Amino acid sequence: MTFTIAGAMPRKKYTESSFGERLQNLRKSRGLTQVQLAEAAATTQRAVSYYETEAGFPPAPAIISLAQALQVSTDELLGLKPPKAVPAEDDPEARRQWKRFQMIATLPERDQKAVVRLIHSLVAGSSLRKNTSTQTGDRHGR
Structure with a gap:
């Protein structure tokens, strides 16, 4: 029996519907900075950045707070439903x-x-x- 070991672990590929991208897109579409979202969700800018860069997935209470701050449902934030459209910033x-x-x-x-x-x-x-x-x-x- 022969075993081969890969030189490196394959990197995880995130799709456009990854949590971090959805969070970032929703935040930007609402015209919020990471700091503003963090204040509205009672968390830190560092945590928002952490979630947006896919370094970690937020716990359930944080998902609820983020959804409330972004005025979306948790289903929308988690990608189970498409988010509601927001008017462009130039209007x-x-x-x-x-x-x-x-x-x-x-x-x-x-x-x-x-x-x-x-x-x-x-x-x-x-x-x-x-x-x-x-x-x-x-x-x-x-």
């Missing part, structure tokens, strides 16, 4: 609106449902006015 108005929308997620569930009901009623009212104006032949919606 400040879209980013402002996106941030306002993301603030809804921080509300209690009861208030979130109230916001959804309000949006549904506004959309329904808008489509009702649109249908009424087209039936009367008024093109300006008055």
